[in-house]
Amino acid sequence: MLDRTLLLALLFCAGTALAADPVTYGTKAQQLISKGDFVQALEELKAATSRFPYDLELKHQLAFTYSELAKRDLQAGRYAQAGENFKQAHELIPDSKELALMRGIALYLNKDYSVARDELIQAGEGSESLVYQGKISYDTGDLPGALELWRRAKELDPANKVLATLIEKAERELPVESRMDKGYSSMFDLGFDAELPPGLSAEVLDALESAYNAVGADLGVFPTTRIPVLLYTRKDYSSVTAGPDWSGGLYDGKIRLPVGGITKLTPQLRAIIFHEFTHVLVAELTRGNVPTWFNEGLAEIEGRKEYVPRVPEVRGNHLIPMATLTKGFTGMAGTEAGLAYQQSYLMTRFMADRYGWYAVQQVLKYLGQGNNMDAAVAKALSDYSLDLNGVVREWRESLPGSGTGDAAQ
Missing domain, CATH: 1.25.40.10 (Tetratricopeptide repeat domain)
Structure with a gap:
């Protein structure tokens, strides 16, 4: 053994x-x-x-x-x-x-x-x-x-x-941008048409730095990579971007602004700068996974802190469907686009006011993790036991003329 x-x-x-x-x-x-x-x-x-x-x-x-x-x-x-x-x-x-x-x-x-x-x-x-x-x-x-x-x-x-x-x-961009002058600040690289009024570029850079601090505080992010910004004449802006006539600015990885005819920074231009810079932060936070209405709604909130435009009234019984607002607005005519921006602003403003900016930041975080908007809202507002349809329903009930139609469809 x-x-x-x-x-x-x-x-x-x-x-x-x-x-x-x-x-x-x-x-x-x-x-x-x-x-x-x-x-x-x-x-x-x-x-x-x-x-x-x-x-x-x-x-x-x-x-x-x-x-x-x-x-x-x-x-x-x-x-x-x-x-x-x-x-x-x-x-x-x-x-x-x-x-x-x-x-x-x-x-x-x-x-x-x-x-x-x-x-x-x-x-x-x-x-x-x-x-x-x-x-x-x-x-x-x-x-x-x-x-x-x-x-x-x-x-x-x-x-x-x-x-x-x-x-x-x-x-399409090279012939225009090759003749641009350059300017710089701590976080921004500015290109601008040499025919623009002297001093305007410095004012734009100052506004961009203000947007960096103010919008960054609301959304909870401060980029560390330099951000390119281009100032165009209206003609050059149209030829480069091929955007709609009503477009006042664009962010496509670079902030692009038409400033032809402006001799100094106006409240309207300052508002556009804050609007477009918001898109920079939303893109960084969500990796581009964001419905247009939420993206534009946040940008409108930040822009309207600088200048409040005349806007169309949005009534609960005449709403653009959410499916339409999820897509881009560039194919819309001016009147419809105005309604789309206003409805997007009101919905997003409602979320920020009712649930707080921390909840908004959480929605952006969950979108950045690859969730769709329904899931991102449900996770961010789990303490309220609300999903996106619930938020839209509460928002619609706050509107004049509410009670018919279904904006969430």
Whole structure:
């Protein structure tokens, strides 16, 4: 009969050998990955690679797990964390151009332009790498550089319609912006037509800095990346943006303002500056996942603190459907657009007044995490047991002439 002590010793040694087997680590990690438990798989593989640093299969499994976590971070808008996880994966497989590309894209989305460009250059001369290098040049004010990169990308991918749109837009902007003078403040890069009145650019920069502080306090965010702003004559603004005649400004990654005919900063222009800067912050907070009515409603709140325009009356029995207000307003005629902005303002103002700015900030946070507006409102107003339909219902009841129709449909 085998001695009990010897048996226990043999079992212990066998267990130790089994735990030290890289195949066992890899199999367990693979089982966790198949269940979607990448975090636990990551811990298993980190422990395994520390024991077996020269095992290539474990190293590739660990890199794969880091990259899958990074992709989840990207989808959730956690761009800095995605960049870090792609970095960990790339260090394990330094020859991978795909991992360099993905990290470059994550860092571009996080507006970490300098490091993003370095990663994208490492990714080589592929079309996607050139597209994002071009976007960095475009976002930092180098239109000729952006065009050169995008044209090279187009040679590699001639059927890419998105790329064709980028090139067409940049070609439309270049003749106007190439003759602009430049101005700067702590957070803003200003381009302005040399024919504009002297002193106006400085007044605009002062208003932008005021908006940075005031709107940032309401929405709870202060950007750290410099923000480009362009001042146009009305003719140049129309040719560059192709916007509707009633448009008083635009934010498309750059704040664009028509100021032709203005000799000094007016309350109306100051209001537009606050309006457009609000779009900058909403885009940063939501990653663009925001219905138009909420985006424009917040911008109207901030703009009307500086100047209150004449607005159409909104009555509860004559409301624009929410489905229409969720989309863009640029295709609307002037009268309908005025009603759309006013209704958006009233709904958003109601939310801020009734539930507080913290609730508004929470809605923006949940939108930034990828939730739709219904879910974002329900989470932000869980203490009130309200969803979006409940908020709209309460708002409608506060309007004159309420009681018919359904604005939430």
